[in-house]
Amino acid sequence: MSSFARTDGTSDSADVRAARFATRAMFLVCGTVTASWAPQVPLAKARLGIDDGVLGLTLLGLGAGAMVAMPLAGFLASRFSSRVVTALGGLVICLSLPLVILAPDAPLLGLALFLFGAATGSMDVAMNVQATAVEARGTKPVMSSFHGMFSVGGLIGAGGASLLLGLGLSPLLVAVVVSGLMLVLLATQAGSMLPPERRPAQSGMRFTLPRGIVLVLGLLTFVLFQAEGAVLDWSAVFLHDARGQDPAVAGLGYAMFAVAMAVMRLAGDGITSRFGGETVVRLGSLLAAAGFLLAVLAPWPVAGLVGFALVGVGAANVVPVLFSAAGRVPGMPPGLAISTIATLGYCGILAGPAAIGFVADHVGLPMALGIVAALLVATAAAARAVRV
Incomplete structure (x- = not known):
């Protein structure tokens, strides 16, 4: 039996059930928006007239942004609220996707991807912190279904964007449609995530180096x-x-x-x-x-x-x-x-x-x-x- 959920036969409270649904929605948002960029990559390459080497360098911006933002996001999520960091990360992901599509040259594409990656990394960490809190408050393991919704979002984002592009929609319009739909889901569900737990004033959070x-x-x-x-x-x-x-x-x-x-x-x-x-x-x-x-x-x-x-x-x-x-x-x-x-x-x-x-x-x-x-x-x- 798993060691991280209660198994005493009690049922989850209404706020935990709502938070569980909301957290699944956050994973879906993150997976959908990030995956919708994949079908746009060759179109961006052709539009900017760049070769594979330059494209590879610009794509590094996405990973670099995520890796720079993740440690800070983890600290902020623990110090303040994973709910707030998750919502803000989701907001920036949705708003930055059209900026990526609008980038007029390779340097600005790399910069836009850095912002997109930083938002993705921040949301990724914060929503997983929220997920652990929901799981700890609940009666059974739920982490896999959260990650499952991210995978479902990936299929929806990549498949949906490919379909819309195939129907003749412009890359920018596809980005706006995806971001707009996910913003609606984000706005309606973010408030249902669990608030931060109250901590004793003397146990202030400090940045701690990982170990062991x-x-x-x-x-x-x-x-x-x-x-x-x-x-x-x-x-x-x-x-x-x-x-x-x-x-x-x-x-x-x-x-x-x-x-x-x-x-x-x-x-x-x-x-x-x-x-x-x-x-x-x-x-x-x-x-x-x-x-x-x-x-x-x-x-x-x-x-x-x-x-x-x-x-x-x-x-x-x-x-x-x-x-x-x-x-x-x-x-x-x-x-x-x-x-x-x-x-x-x-x-x-x-x-x-x-x-x-x-x-x-x-x-x-x-x-x-x-x-x-x-x-x-x-x-x-x-x-x-x-x-x-």
């Missing part, structure tokens, strides 16, 4: 985000180059991964409640490792698709359990602990794919993906870290 178990949880998050980045950036390349699939089929690798992850996260609260966080981390990491190994070792193209879907099934609920564990670390404010592992996770999803490319240049892409599988096995071995 938080760093362990952060390293595990790094591995899981690196695995996600590997599928995002390298699954299509692997299926095309190593398995001879045409680009349309090769792109299904990530699609199957994303759908599998969304479905498993929506079912993850029940799984975590039944088997416990440690088992979810151990078996989920092993299952994800098996997915990578199936993809790279089995010679049949369909095995690659099944393998990447299996990675999504296994990895889906590991990160939510790690975030829940970080929020329960004694002696450290939840905001600081969560911002630490979130920042390390972003390092994994940003630096991991580049490292895979470097290794692939020397030993081949199948071996590089095999190393990711080995790191997931090591994560399974360290699953006891969630016992906090």
